[in-house]
Amino acid sequence: MESKELQNIEMNDEITLSDIIQILKRRKWLLIATFVITVALTLVYLFFIATPTYEIMATIKLPKSSGMSLSGAAALVLGGSTTSPAVDEQIEIIKSRKVLGNVVKELNLLDYFKRKAKNSEKVELTENQVIKKLYKDIITATSKKNTSLISLTVALDDKELAYKIAQSVIKNYIEVSKELNKDENSYLYDFVRQQLPIVEKELAKVEAKLQEFQKTKSLMPTKEIEQLIQSYSDITKQIVDTQLAIQSAEAQIAELNKRISEVKGLAKAQSYTPTSPQLEQLKKELSQLEVQRSSLLLKYTEEAEPVKDVEKQIEIVKKMINDELNRITSAKVEAQDPVLSELYASLSKAITEKESLKAALQGLQKTKNDLDNQLSKYPEIQREYVALQRDFTVKQQTYTVLKAKEEELRLSTAGMNFNVPVVVDEPYIPEKPAKPNKKLMLAVGGVLGIFLGILVAFLREATDQRILDKYQLTSITGVIPTEFKLPIDSAKNTEAMKELYVKLFGNNFSHEKSNKTAKMIHITSVGRINEKNSISYELSKFFSALGKRTLIIDTTGDFSNLVDKSKALSFSQFISQSDLAQYKDMLYFVIKSKDDEPYVFFNETFLEKVNLLKDTMDAIMIITPDSDSAEAKYFEDIANSSVVVIKPSISEKPKLLFGSLLKNVHFVWIDKK
Numbered sequence: 001m002e003s004k005e006l007q008n009i010e011m012n013d014e015i016t017l018s019d020i021i022q023i024l025k026r027r028k029w030l031l032i033a034t035f036v037i038t039v040a041l042t043l044v045y046l047f048f049i050a051t052p053t054y055e056i057m058a059t060i061k062l063p064k065s066s067g068m069s070l071s072g073a074a075a076l077v078l079g080g081s082t083t084s085p086a087v088d089e090q091i092e093i094i095k096s097r098k099v100l101g102n103v104v105k106e107l108n109l110l111d112y113f114k115r116k117a118k119n120s121e122k123v124e125l126t127e128n129q130v131i132k133k134l135y136k137d138i139i140t141a142t143s144k145k146n147t148s149l150i151s152l153t154v155a156l157d158d159k160e161l162a163y164k165i166a167q168s169v170i171k172n173y174i175e176v177s178k179e180l181n182k183d184e185n186s187y188l189y190d191f192v193r194q195q196l197p198i199v200e201k202e203l204a205k206v207e208a209k210l211q212e213f214q215k216t217k218s219l220m221p222t223k224e225i226e227q228l229i230q231s232y233s234d235i236t237k238q239i240v241d242t243q244l245a246i247q248s249a250e251a252q253i254a255e256l257n258k259r260i261s262e263v264k265g266l267a268k269a270q271s272y273t274p275t276s277p278q279l280e281q282l283k284k285e286l287s288q289l290e291v292q293r294s295s296l297l298l299k300y301t302e303e304a305e306p307v308k309d310v311e312k313q314i315e316i317v318k319k320m321i322n323d324e325l326n327r328i329t330s331a332k333v334e335a336q337d338p339v340l341s342e343l344y345a346s347l348s349k350a351i352t353e354k355e356s357l358k359a360a361l362q363g364l365q366k367t368k369n370d371l372d373n374q375l376s377k378y379p380e381i382q383r384e385y386v387a388l389q390r391d392f393t394v395k396q397q398t399y400t401v402l403k404a405k406e407e408e409l410r411l412s413t414a415g416m417n418f419n420v421p422v423v424v425d426e427p428y429i430p431e432k433p434a435k436p437n438k439k440l441m442l443a444v445g446g447v448l449g450i451f452l453g454i455l456v457a458f459l460r461e462a463t464d465q466r467i468l469d470k471y472q473l474t475s476i477t478g479v480i481p482t483e484f485k486l487p488i489d490s491a492k493n494t495e496a497m498k499e500l501y502v503k504l505f506g507n508n509f510s511h512e513k514s515n516k517t518a519k520m521i522h523i524t525s526v527g528r529i530n531e532k533n534s535i536s537y538e539l540s541k542f543f544s545a546l547g548k549r550t551l552i553i554d555t556t557g558d559f560s561n562l563v564d565k566s567k568a569l570s571f572s573q574f575i576s577q578s579d580l581a582q583y584k585d586m587l588y589f590v591i592k593s594k595d596d597e598p599y600v601f602f603n604e605t606f607l608e609k610v611n612l613l614k615d616t617m618d619a620i621m622i623i624t625p626d627s628d629s630a631e632a633k634y635f636e637d638i639a640n641s642s643v644v645v646i647k648p649s650i651s652e653k654p655k656l657l658f659g660s661l662l663k664n665v666h667f668v669w670i671d672k673k
Contacts, residue, residue, distance in 0.1 A: 022471045027457035034453035035446070042445030052433035054159035056166040059425035060173070062090050062148040087143040090150060090421075094141045094173050100131045103168040109134075112161070138162075139169060149424065159429050166427035178420050191247050192406045199402060203395040206388065213388055228374060229389050235368050236394040240401040242361045249354035256347045279324045286317045287359040294363030295370070314356075322352045465652045467526075470669050473646055476653065477660050481646065481667035488534035488670075490542065496668075497542045503666050504641055505619075520614070522639035524624045524632045526651035526659050531670050533558045535645060536623050544586035548618040551580070553610070555601055555624050555631045557592040571596040575605050580613075588617075602634065610638070627659035636662055648672055 024031060093099065104110060104127055113133070114125050140153040152169065156162035293310045300307050325348035467473055474480055482500045485492050504521060523539075525532040536552065537559070543550040552559065559568070568589035569581055580588045592600070600606065613620060624631035627644055636642065642662035647670040659665065 019475065022469070022475075023461050024454070024457060026468045026472070027460055030460055031450075031453035031457050034456045035449035038449030038452055039442070039445050042442055042449075046436060046438050046441055050436045051157045053155050053157055053435040054162050054430055055434035056154040056156075056159070056162045056427045056429065057425070058152045058166055058170060058423060058427040059144075060094075060150045060152060060170065061422040061424050062087065062150060087148070087150065090177075091141045091143065093176060094150070094152065094169065095135050095139060096176070097131055098176055099169060099172045100134050100139070101127065102172040103134070103165060104130050106168050106172075107161070107164055109165075134165075138165070152427075154427075155434070159433075163427055163429045170421075170423055170427070174421050192244070192402050196399070196402050196406060199395060199399045203392070203399050206391045206395050209388055209391075228371065229393060231371055232368075232389075233393045233397055235364055235371065236397045237401060239361065239364045239368070240398045242357055242364060244401070244405055246354060246357045246361065249350055249357060252350045253347065253354065256343060256350060260343050260347070276324065276328055279321065279328070282317055282321045282324060283355055283359070286314065286321065286356060287362050289314045289317060290356075290359040290363035291366045292363075294360075294367040297367070318352060318356055321355060322348060325351055465654060466649050467646060467651045467653060467656065468648050470671075473656075473667065473669060476656060477667060479665075479667055481669035483669045483671050484531070484535055485671045485673070486531070488531050488538060490538055493538065497539060500539065500643070500666065500668065501542065501546075504643075519619045519641070520639045521619060521621045522624065522632070522635050522642040522662065523621055523645070524627045524629070524642065524659065524662075525645035525647070526627050526655045527647065528626065529645050529647045529650055529670070530558070531647065532645040533562060533623065535668060536621060537562050540587055540621060543619050544584070547586065549586050549588075549616065550619045550621065551588045551590065551613060551617050553601075553620065553622045554589070554591045555622065555635075557594070559589065559591045559623070560593070563589055563591070565591065565593075571600045571606065574609065575600070575603060599630075601631070607638070626655065627662065628655050632658070632662070639663060641666065643668055645670065 109130050110125060110127055113130055117125065138154060138156055140155070142151050142153075143149070144151055152166065154162045154166040154169070156165070289310055293307060293314065296304070296307045296310060326345065467476070470481060470483065482496050482503070484496045490497070504519060523532065523536050533554075533556070536554075540550045540552050563583060567581055567583045568591045569577065570591065570593040572593075572595065574580075574590045580590075583589050610620065622635045622639065624635055626632065639662075641664040642659075643666050644659035644662065645668045646656070646659075659667075
């Protein structure tokens with residue numbers, strides 16, 4: 001029997017599909033309750049707890065690259081176009097501190113998030129923390145596959161503010177992108193536009209003074225005065241042109257330094273100015289030659305031999321400066337990198353040009369000073385007139401040059417508009433929140449409820465020691481039980497009593513007395529089950545009706561509630577008397593009473609009398625308490641068969657082990673339906 005039980009336990013370790021179905025049937029109300037609770041909690045969250053989040057979306061078309069790869073740098077030096085930017089780069093620019101910092105300041109987001117925080121008076125919020133929150137939780141930028149488009153999303157519970165943030169991000173990103181795409185012409189264009197209003201204002205002031213002079217004083221300028229004024233005009237134009245050329249050269253040098261830093265992988269643009277003693281000496285020589293040239297131009301034309309000789313010397317010094325710069329910068333190039341070589345060569349050329357222009361400017365300034373010296377020789381009224389006319393001419397010439405340069409640069413930088421981001425889809429305020437998606441969340445909650453219900457059902461099954469249905473009993477014991485229905489009476493359970501009779505006695509329903517020894521039947525239960533006594537009583541009546549002389553020995557004392565105690569013997573009477581008291585035809589009762597000593601059935605005389613009755617009785621039914629009781633263990637040895645009564649929700653799996661180990665065990669299942 002023990003080996004059989006161990007075999008059954010091993011069988012139970014393997015869970016089949018039918019086992020799973022039966023578990024879910026047994027725990028269906030637990031599963032349904034878990035599902036309903038999960039769905040209810042989901043609904044509560046959706047309608048009372050969840051904060052609606054609005055998503056403001058926009059689509060941006062990326063600009064052409066202002067940065068470049070190694071091949072891009074070389075292409076620029078050689079006059080080619082740059083490559084397109086990496087999308088990830090542009091996404092990082094959108095979410096950079098420069099862009100988001102401006103957004104925080106423009107919309108005063110620091111105060112907004114302070115007011116929104118719990119205990120706002122105690123919260124210490126910094127601009128960096130707000131930028132980090134925007135970067136991580138609010139603003140999302142993703143690339144659209146195989147396109148140069150970026151999808152910008154701003155998610156916030158305040159749809160008006162989310163819309164403003166989206167607009168501000170786009171505006172600041174475009175401004176930063178424009179700044180990054182600037183070249184030397186762009187920087188020069190900005191410089192010219194800044195200077196024009198200043199020069200225009202100064203020109204108007206000088207013009208007003210000149211008109212006032214002409215009204216109040218009468219002066220007829222001589223040819224010498226007119227020639228002097230014309231010289232001032234020419235020199236002024238040259239000075240302005242030279243200054244603009246120097247600005248352009250400085251912008252080009254800054255751009256080349258920036259690109260060299262990008263190629264070398266530096267985080268910031270590094271400014272590099274080559275220098276050496278020989279280079280400084282050559283710069284001085286160039287400056288002296290330019291001053292000499294400017295002085296000669298006051299006496300001679302540009303075709304004059306002295307002027308040409310000086311210009312030849314200037315070209316020689318320029319070449320020497322350029323060679324010296326190439327020698328210095330070549331030492332900076334690592335591993336003969338061709339891109340860096342070309343960039344440094346361009347840098348040397350730009351520096352040479354800048355130094356040449358600075359030297360020329362010094363010469364022009366010297367010439368202007370010489371003109372001022374000539375002016376000092378004239379009478380005061382003529383000096384005043386020439387000074388006013390000179391200032392007017394200078395400002396007018398400067399304004400004219402700047403205006404012409406502005407138009408020239410405007411045309412040259414017009415293509416820059418194609419190098420800035422373009423908003424394809426403008427942001428708009430949605431009517432409904434994007435999150436939470438109530439239908440989806442409810443569906444997820446329902447599915448989660450089902451899985452949680454199944455999980456809870458299996459956990460409860462694993463921890464619940466009770467036996468809940470007949471299938472569970474069969475799967476544990478491997479035995480199909482006889483099923484009795486409530487209430488326990490002969491009318492509803494005739495077939496069950498026949499089935500149990502056949503299991504105990506076979507198919508012999510004869511009224512004839514058997515010559516065999518009486519059948520010793522031990523009836524017990526797994527747990528305290530009152531219906532056990534009713535089943536035993538109905539069985540005894542059924543046996544006696546079939547002509548079986550039946551004796552019931554009740555060790556529990558519970559039969560006193562079912563039968564007339566006056567017609568039954570107590571244990572002490574059974575031991576002391578020689579004859580049994582017949583309760584009715586073929587039926588006898590021995591019931592433990594309150595007056596009997598504890599465990600009186602352990603008395604040897606009691607056991608001898610029971611053995612003697614085997615010859616006169618057909619069936620002796622011994623009723624004991626639980627299957628793990630001492631009485632059950634004691635009578636198991638003398639019984640031929642055992643009947644174990646199981647009741648759902650009362651009987652437990654561990655105690656079933658004791659019942660399944662009894663001799664020739666038959667199980668009775670009480671159906672509560």
